[in-house]
Amino acid sequence: MTSSLALYTAIPLTCLAVSLAAGLFGRVLGTVWTHRIVILGVAVAFALSACFALPQVMSGHDLNATVYLWGRAANLPLTVGFLIDPLTALMMVVVTFVSLMVHIYTIGYMRGDPGYQRFFSYISLFTFAMLMLVMANNFLQLFFGWEAVGLVSYLLIGFWYTRESAIAASLKAFLVNRLGDFGFVLGIAAIYTVFHSLDYATVFAHVDAARHARLAVTDGTSWHMLTVICILLFIGAMGKSAQMPLHVWLPDSMEGPTPISALIHAATMVTAGVFMVARMSPLFEQSPVARSVVLVVGATTAFFMALLGMVQTDIKRVIAYSTLSQLGYMTAALGASAYAAAIFHLVTHAFFKALLFLAAGSVIIAMHHEQDLRKMGGLRRYMPVTFAATWVGALALAGIPPFAGFFSKDAIIDAVAHSTLPGADYAFAAVLAGVFVTAFYTFRMLFMAFYGEPRMDANVRHHLKESPWVVTLPLVLLAIPSVVAGMLLMRPLLFGHFFQGALYVRPSDNPLPRMALHYHGVLAFIGAAFISPPLYLALGGIATAWYLYIRRPELPALMARRLHVFYAVLRAGYGFDAVYLSGFAAGARAAGRFLWRVGDVQLIDGAIVNGTARLVGRIAALGRRLQSGYIYHYAFAIILGLFVLMTFFLHRG
């Protein structure tokens, strides 16, 4: 093992080690030592990612190496190994940084919770799993990380396991993700079928040779194999990155404690699908059909989930729908072959969305775990740091220059505009309209929580105060990249050579070089925004929110009554949950009950088995009458007799 491989291995293993320490010995360590050890471990992982992995890849020292042979089935070696290239290194830095912030924040948020140590154990385990996911150099390990983050997500959504709503949400999250994994596993199996390998490097090297492979579906019909592979893999991404129609688990996942909503259900895990598709860019570039699907699904999610954000009253659910919508933006970018733009937005979004969630958590602490926006109001006077942090996050999310989200979102809209795939026009309209809606729901939340008259009861109001420093420090540290990350990263990530070798785009499809023609530095880019629609849509959204929630706060209720059909559809989330519950879940149970009662009990048992059994029973009864004593005596006698016979013959022979 080379020394750099050893160092890379140490990054996830440190997180695993501290997780095990907290999980197994948390009671012995006590709360303070538990969080000290865990935070130290994650800090080491962050330091190694930022100060070792990132400089390594930036100086061109990529690494693709095996850690150990997991198993060899037939001639297929299955390994655990790392691919450290710019894409991986960037993800590692983002994951460990946000994770570190969330760990520190947790000290304040989870104070006094009986599951304090368990919580630290879970989030550091999550960090380990997420690192294994992004560092994988093969599909097996990718799937390992994929499922492991899903497991920790499940455990954390159901963290407060006595709450019926929390454990229902955790099961839902796991099962909906399993729907996605169903596709993902088939995608991996298809890759094995075509390439006889699960190694990224081997697979990508042979993509050209497999361009014309077909999959026989029925006699006479066959599908383009690479398209099938990409769509199957994308189904996995739809589960993990909560794209419609597999998005239903993410809003419910807000039942988990807020720190994990920030870390897992906003900044990192849910972006795993986006990361995975970017990682598979050599495959997706071979299939315009698959990319068209990706583009349309992403754009649909981006717009329609944003609409749902407008009618939420729970502060966390507003941000959750916003996350869905933003993931849709990233996915749309993937479909437009702007993988770098998707990752760019993934990075900026990780910062500002974690910031927004943690700020919301800070509000929730102050509000004594009240999450209803209608019971907030006027908080700016009591929580200045949280208030400022929310402003930064909101401006970044709404895409106002020069905040981070502006650059990455504009890049995505530009890229989608350049796409010529089927559905690109629709996608462009959707992501563009989404900008207005995004700005509206973001500032609606901000105004409802922090402005106007306080609407909480007097007791809560009396105790309102800013959160302790362990909570506000991460807010400040996340606010910084939420402001500057866009300016600093745009040129290297989108128009530089950072991703060279890590992301593959067919030159004919690549929107970024065409966008680069019009890119003349950060200031010029901001200037150009003033003559293009997205900025005005965003400002319009903010203005509308201001008018409705500050200027004329009586209007929203009136509008909800007037537009009650529209409003009801949005409140019901377009009815997806109802369809899943009464369609799939109830349908599966009904099918199971039918197969059991009719198939097993009536047909097989009733008609065939018991009929015979009755006959045998009668004979046995007859036999029993001839004998006396216990049947087990006889049975043992039979075995004994067997042994005696055997020995007898053995000696004779």
Next chain:
Amino acid sequence: MDVYRHIALSIAIWLPIAFGLVILVGGRRYPGLVRPLAAIGAGLTFLVTVPLWQLFHAGSFAMQFQEHIPWIPAFHINYALGVDGISLPLVLLTSVVGVIVVMAAGPAVKERVPEYFASFLIMEGLMIGVFSALDAMLFYVFWEAMLIPMFLIIGIWGGPNRVYATIKFFLYTFLGSVLMLVALLYLYFRAGETFNIVSFYHLPLAATPQILIFLAFLIAFAVKIPMWPVHTWLPDAHVEAPTGGSVVLAAIMLKMGAYGFVRFSLPIVPLASHELAGLMITLSLIAVVYIGLVALVQDDMKKLIAYSSIAHMGFVTLGIFLFSRIAMDGALVQMISHGFVSAALFLCVGVMYDRLHSRAIHDYGGVVNRMPIFAAFMMLFAMANSGLPGTSGFVGEFLVILGAFKADFWYAVLAATTLISGAAYTLWMYKRVIFGPITKPAVASLTDVTGRELSFLAVLGAAVLVLGLWPAPLLHVMTASVHHLLWRPGVRLAGANP
């Protein structure tokens, strides 16, 4: 070590049986010695089997640790033993589960204690015999004899409806065995009056006898696995069996049917195996999909796990009849993994049953509040049952799905539904039993696992994790035998991938 090579399997078979007989004879007079003796017997048997693993030449497909003594020379019946890379892991699984079962027999076993332990020890020896017999008649004797202790275990220490369950169990299995005997006798005469299993492999059999032999074997093995539609004895047997009986039934006995396919059907009648593979694959996929749905609606935890076993064994038969090395590897790993996981889940139900005397899901809820350590272990086993990567449950399913896709897209699609159904029925049960607030007064009185319970859960937990994180040694041991099974010169199972 040379002596060991020639007596190891015999010791593994007869040592537990001898201990069982001693306990049976002397247990009433010295009741205090029963448990220690049983523990020593099972422990020694396990220790005897461990070197088998180390001394095994994984590069060879040949039968190893062979023993050969004429038994009934008049009929050319031999006491012939040996293991290859397919049976060796099963022998070890049996000896591990033997130890677990003795550990698991806690204070809940109160009646006829000597007979209880004697039954298990004797059954353990007989099961090792099944996996190591190289003479068909010897195999048959072990195969049938093994049922008697299980019959007694369910019939004596079982639940209220045990008589129905035992008769059903017996009816099914005896019917199957009789046809297998006919097939074995036919092969005996065709092979020139020998019961040597390996010599059956070289018989040039025509298509029709092949099909008939396959069907005779099929009935015997399909019942044991059990395959749909001859599976209905299993849920009843599990529900009525005491915990230890369920563990052995699920962990070992179900594997015998699958082992039979690999040891008899595929190599002896390859043509028929290939001809009827479509049927076998269909039945396997029905097991995965149909049983997955049925498991979802069970309220009895043991029934649910029993149905889950049928679905998981569907993966085993699917893997076997895809005739590709990767799927066969998957099937064999799945057999070992299911041995650990199903044993663990039945033990978990046993742990709760010992406290509350109920197996009904609706009698529980919020167990984690009183039994956090137990809940953590059960979570691990539930995840393994759902096939989560990192646990043993994933390895087999994954490899079989890889092999299935290669054979046919739709096989893989149907097989992969287990990702959803397996997680749904397992975790839904877990949620209703373990999570939530305590609503039943009885649950409030629960106490967490004892040291004894912790020890067997920890052993199984370690097995599940080690096999999931590093299945390489297990895969390595079976490689040569699997390759030989599918690519034996002259009888290459068509469609097999190298």
